[in-house]
Amino acid sequence: MKPELTAHGHLMANEAAQAMAVFCASASQDLTALVAQQGIGDAKAIYTIARGSSDAVANILSYEFMRELGVPVTSLPPSVFSLGRGVDVGGAAVLIISQSGASDDLVYSAKGAAAKGAKVIAITNQPYSSVEKAAALAIPIGAGAELAVPATKTVVGSIAAGTALLSALVPSYGLRAKSAIDCLRAISTVHPKADDLRASFLRARHVYVIGRDTGYGAAHEVALKLKECCALHAEAYSASEVLHGPLQLATNPLMVLILDTGAGNIKASLDQAEARFRAVGCDVQRISPADLGARDLTPAAAAALMLAVMYQIILKTALALGLNPDAPETLSKVTKTT
Amino acid sequence: MKPELTAHGHLMANEAAQAMAVFCASASQDLTALVAQQGIGDAKAIYTIARGSSDAVANILSYEFMRELGVPVTSLPPSVFSLGRGVDVGGAAVLIISQSGASDDLVYSAKGAAAKGAKVIAITNQPYSSVEKAAALAIPIGAGAELAVPATKTVVGSIAAGTALLSALVPSYGLRAKSAIDCLRAISTVHPKADDLRASFLRARHVYVIGRDTGYGAAHEVALKLKECCALHAEAYSASEVLHGPLQLATNPLMVLILDTGAGNIKASLDQAEARFRAVGCDVQRISPADLGARDLTPAAAAALMLAVMYQIILKTALALGLNPDAPETLSKVTKTT
Structure with a gap:
């Protein structure tokens, strides 16, 4: 072997x-x-x-x-x-x-x-x-x-x-x-800023993952994986919801990852959230299919691509933290719950 | 004045x-x-x-x-x-x-x-x-x-x-x-363990708030208030959902607050979650209407009572942290979003 x-x-x-x-x-x-x-x-x-x-x-x-x-x-x-x-x-x-x-x-x-x-x-x-x-x-x-x-x-x-x-x-x-x-x-799923993103995760104590429309579900999945693989507290929010009470967490060191599907009707909302979090000193990162040269995706395909990109970055973050993402210590593959 | x-x-x-x-x-x-x-x-x-x-x-x-x-x-x-x-x-x-x-x-x-x-x-x-x-x-x-x-x-x-x-x-x-x-x-909303709960929050770096049925929505509200008032990263989960990936966060110092409405059909699920989190060394707290002598509440009334109890504890936690919960610095009363 x-x-x-x-x-x-x-x-x-x-x-x-x-x-x-x-x-x-x-x-x-x-x-x-x-x-x-x-x-x-x-x-x-x-x-x-x-x-x-x-x-x-x-x-x-x-x-x-x-x-x-x-x-x-x-x-x-x-x-x-x-x-x-x-x-x-x-x-x-x-x-x-x-x-x-x-x-x-x-x-x-x-x-x-x-x-x-x-x-x-x-x-x-x-x-x-x-x-x-x-x-x-x-x-x-x-x-x-x-x-x-x-x-x-x-x-x-x-x-x-x-x-x-x-x-x-x-x-x-x-x-x-x-x-x-x-x-x-034909797409590469290696994001050009993958090393920057990994470094941000390694510095972070708390992460908000933000999206809207299909990017919101993708944010849920990325937040779940950051907990599961990196034991890093990440939580998903929609760009509008996060400007209510959750914004206050930004007074603690917070990293904000924005998953932008590139759809036109959500741009103003993501821009507003990005500006508000930058204004209070957060480490804000934003990724989009355009970063990889992808165009004209359906919103669901854009979400799928962002997950494929993020899985690799989360994996590298987990390895840098000395963790084994293949088998997190508290988890098993099939969870029995009712 | x-x-x-x-x-x-x-x-x-x-x-x-x-x-x-x-x-x-x-x-x-x-x-x-x-x-x-x-x-x-x-x-x-x-x-x-x-x-x-x-x-x-x-x-x-x-x-x-x-x-x-x-x-x-x-x-x-x-x-x-x-x-x-x-x-x-x-x-x-x-x-x-x-x-x-x-x-x-x-x-x-x-x-x-x-x-x-x-x-x-x-x-x-x-x-x-x-x-x-x-x-x-x-x-x-x-x-x-x-x-x-x-x-x-x-x-x-x-x-x-x-x-x-x-x-x-x-x-x-x-x-x-x-x-x-x-x-x-006729109920008092001062929980007998209020000081213990405040101390747990003050020690905590991360909190999961767990419930099922009407207790799950109450968990969302408590987690939101902990972020809003105390800038403490708290996230709501159902007792079954949390045993999938999110359990791994317990390898970081984690406090777990279980909101138990007292309904019989959720007891096994909350018990299982409590046991799993205790087994990996978390600070686990569990509150229920019975702690205050309340009986035969509807599940929604039980959720309302637990919120009334927790609001006071969250308030005291925020004050102990030197924060002003009446007016969190990043927030305003009406949030304009689309």
């Missing part, structure tokens, strides 16, 4: 490096026939149910789906089905995202939502999982085995699976998604 | 002390006729729209309403209406919570949701506000003027306004709410 294969972080490094290839393959799935057969396009509302990184994906997809479909796409807590008696979801679709498809609470949710009248759609990386079996439509992430505890390629692949679903529902979106996939096939 | 009246924190202390009286008055409103007139009970789904502390209230109410009504109650981001073109909310009710009723994004949301077919309900503390004017049904918080920047009595009063709404929709819930109000009229 080569020494490199046993080094800390090699699993996560290897899997994070596959993220964009997984995205392109998963987003290219043609789901048109399956979606038409299930009548998913008739849903009056979509409820997402997910935990952790998958819930960050659900958040990213909610903005993309609301913009394209014009119906509410919101998040239901699994406990409504796992601890409570459920709610009536007749006429709605329920989108469950789970890498393993095996968590008890999500299995309860899939069965409960189906019993309460919803069309259940499952995005999982495990064929024939319990969540898939309870679903009317299963969309594979197709990322292959993921061995590092922190999920990377499956997270980006889940965004892609959602992109494939939306492409099947809205053909004009499918054309834009195809352009984004073509752009991402 | 007496010296006490100009001391730091006197506004917040005074207003937080009124919280339970505001709760009892606001929750006792009889909205039966108004609610019947508007047909709110026919809604197939309820969407909440709010920011900051009001969004924590929306989270608390979502669990209470889902349990009692059996319909999905989920959160829509205001940006869907303020930056985007909105979504179809025909057949649904939209509950907007805003102390001032004046924030631009919530005004856009109220008007947008009404135009897209929703019955709009407004909970505000400001009669004739712009949000109220766009609503079919306005429920006053009735807390009186709130002068400290950190909202306290209006937050607890918003939970109460939601309690009054639910009582009008579900008479059997109204009877349980009345018992809770009777209990809370």
